[in-house]
Amino acid sequence: xxxxGQIPAYEWHFSDVNPPVHAWGTWxxxxxxxxxxxxxxxxxxxxxxxxxxxxxxxxVNRKDNNGDNVFQGGFLGLDTS
Numbered sequence: 812x813x814x815x816g817q818i819p820a821y822e823w824h825f826s827d828v829n830p831p832v833h834a835w836g837t838w839x840x841x842x843x844x845x846x847x848x849x850x851x852x853x854x855x856x857x858x859x860x861x862x863x864x865x866x867x868x869x870x871v872n873r874k875d876n877n878g879d880n881v882f883q884g885g886f887l888g889l890d891t892s
Contacts, residue, residue, distance in 0.1 A: 812862060816869030831870050834863050 812818050813825075820827040837859050845851040 812866065813869075816865035816867070818866055831866060833866060837863060 818833065819825040837856070841851055841856055844855075
């Protein structure tokens with residue numbers, strides 16, 4: 812993760828980005844561990860929260876080429892690559 816909150820899509824082109832699905836993934840990990848161990852790891856959620864907040868802030872403040880505050884460009888597909 813870049814200090815500004817951007818998470819690169821892949822290793823060869825850091826300016827491209829993936830959809831902001833990391834919070835959903837974090838929640839799924841929490842739920843799966845809670846089901847497996849019988850309790851949720853709230854320490855995990857607390858540790859990840861600041862990084863997720865940074866990434867969310869980066870997405871919210873990202874502007875398109877026209878300055879319309881619309882997310883555009885990057886690697887936005889959810890394919891299997």
